[in-house]
Amino acid sequence: SIPVPNMEKLAQDGIRLDRCYVASPSCAPSRAVLLTGLMPARSGAEDNHSKPKPGTHSLIEDLKKAGYETACFGKVAHYGHGPDYGFDFIGPERPPNLGAVVDAWLAKRESTKPLCLFVGTHDPHVSWPVKTTFSGDALDLPPTFIDTPDTREHRALFAQAVRNLDSLLGRLRKISSERLGENTLFIHTSDHGSQWPFGKWNLYDYGTRVPFVAAWPGKIKPGSTSDAMVSWVDLLPTLIEVTGGTRPSGLDGKSFLPVLLGEKSTHRDRIFTTHSGDRQMNVYPIRAINDGDWKLIHNLHPEFAFTNHSDIDRLPRAGRYWTEWVEAAKTDDRAKAIVKRYYQRPEFELYQVGRDKWELENKIDAPEQAERVASMKKELAAWMKDQGDTGKIFAKPRPLDQPETWQDVPRKAEN
Structure with a gap:
């Protein structure tokens, strides 16, 4: 639009x-x-x-x-x-x-x-x-x-x-x-x-x-x-x-x-993507493999909380809306589910990206996908090894079970 x-x-x-x-x-x-x-x-x-x-x-x-x-x-x-x-x-x-x-x-x-x-x-x-x-x-x-x-x-x-x-x-x-x-x-x-x-x-x-x-x-x-x-x-x-x-x-x-x-x-039959973090604002290493129809995401440390500048700072013209999101999650089940999904990720996620554009339906536990999941996990792990990718953590993580740490970075306010 x-x-x-x-x-x-x-x-x-x-x-x-x-x-x-x-x-x-x-x-x-x-x-x-x-x-x-x-x-x-x-x-x-x-x-x-x-x-x-x-x-x-x-x-x-x-x-x-x-x-x-x-x-x-x-x-x-x-x-x-x-x-x-x-x-x-x-x-x-x-x-x-x-x-x-x-x-x-x-x-x-x-x-x-x-x-x-x-x-x-x-x-x-x-x-x-x-x-x-x-x-x-x-x-x-x-x-x-x-x-x-x-x-x-x-x-x-x-x-x-x-x-x-x-x-x-x-x-x-x-x-x-x-x-x-x-x-x-x-x-x-x-x-x-x-x-x-x-x-x-x-x-x-x-x-x-x-x-x-x-x-x-x-x-x-x-x-x-x-x-x-x-x-x-x-x-x-x-x-x-x-x-x-x-x-x-x-x-x-x-x-x-x-x-x-x-x-x-x-051109390619596989797309590999990586994310390692953003200093103290986002400490959440992720790797993924996409074969064009299916994507497997590996959240290397599901015990960490996913955060970034937007939800931590909540600055005008950037992430201030997060205050309303968190408030809405207190009374609205859909809002609660979205906020929970944002902060808390399972170790593995599987999406049929060819049909599920917004990756809303995680099929990682679907019995009929067990063989696909095993194959993609193996291929992703082999690719990481070939790359010399150790999944290094670059800053102190925010434990998922310590929500009081999720907004502990003092930042200068922005107009």
């Missing part, structure tokens, strides 16, 4: 991939996966705000070897991490007018090399805008939400952030056309799901399945779609193939350029 005309126009001009997944649904690990072509345990960037271990190869270097100038503006690497990846030029991370900054740089650019340009916007990350043109009452809410006045007020602010993102997308396309010409591959995607319950920091599709839309005149068939499964770990290997460069050996990522060009209809 949030209109995104510029994103839709990009899809009309190119291809929409309906099953694109991030490898890890928080900012720093996801972006490290993008820029290294390695999954979190292999790069060392596992928990949020972390960097790859020293000596980790950046795929930006391979784009440069292919003869391309590389530049980034806004939040591309995690904040402050840009210099670690070897970009030729790094613009400001949070300028007040990102589109104008990009346009001004392109107008002054003198290099005759082909360009690989990354632009990362803060929207729709929290904090959401102060004002909105949307009415919360007119917006749809996911079935995992509790319908309260503050939820709808915050949903309207989130919708405005999405609209702002879409407006920037439209401006960047115009700038690209005017400054770079038609022989340009233009891609739009996102580093994780939105910061709502069961989204960011979670391995449900609401946290890991992200938009991917690309246009390339004369190369990508306009108006095409694909349900090929691709991962963010594949993005830069794809760009390296586009540039004619050489993909380094030993990567987890592999190019899906044939999917974009309509030469292939499949």
Whole structure:
């Protein structure tokens, strides 16, 4: 129910991939996966705000070897991490007018090399805008939400952030056309799901399945779609193939350029996702395997409480609605079940994601799924071992049986 005309126009001009997944649904690990072509345990960037271990190869270097100038503006690497990846030029991370900054740089650019340009916007990350043109009452809410006045007020602010993102997308396309010409591959995607319950920091599709839309005149068939499964770990290997460069050996990522060009209809038959935590705000390691129809989630420590910034801080324009959710859970059975499901997870979850979009029906104990569960558990464990993934805990957890610890982090209030 949030209109995104510029994103839709990009899809009309190119291809929409309906099953694109991030490898890890928080900012720093996801972006490290993008820029290294390695999954979190292999790069060392596992928990949020972390960097790859020293000596980790950046795929930006391979784009440069292919003869391309590389530049980034806004939040591309995690904040402050840009210099670690070897970009030729790094613009400001949070300028007040990102589109104008990009346009001004392109107008002054003198290099005759082909360009690989990354632009990362803060929207729709929290904090959401102060004002909105949307009415919360007119917006749809996911079935995992509790319908309260503050939820709808915050949903309207989130919708405005999405609209702002879409407006920037439209401006960047115009700038690209005017400054770079038609022989340009233009891609739009996102580093994780939105910061709502069961989204960011979670391995449900609401946290890991992200938009991917690309246009390339004369190369990508306009108006095409694909349900090929691709991962963010594949993005830069794809760009390296586009540039004619050489993909380094030993990567987890592999190019899906044939999917974009309509030469292939499949890419991966498994999507693996990981989440390790976000400092003291979220201490909840999770791993998952998705075969396209079924997803198995392994909550490595079900004795921990799942928390994050939203329910701990409950700040305006971010997570203040949580106060109403907790209050509603005292008298409403549905609200109580949602809040309980948020904080308390079983060790394993199984969803038929091909039919159960919001992953509402956990079939882990269904007798007819016993063989599938055993097989997926074994495959996920073997993958973790192959990755060198030990399921490390990066901060002090909040025990599930000690709810008084779930909101014990003092934070500075935000207007």
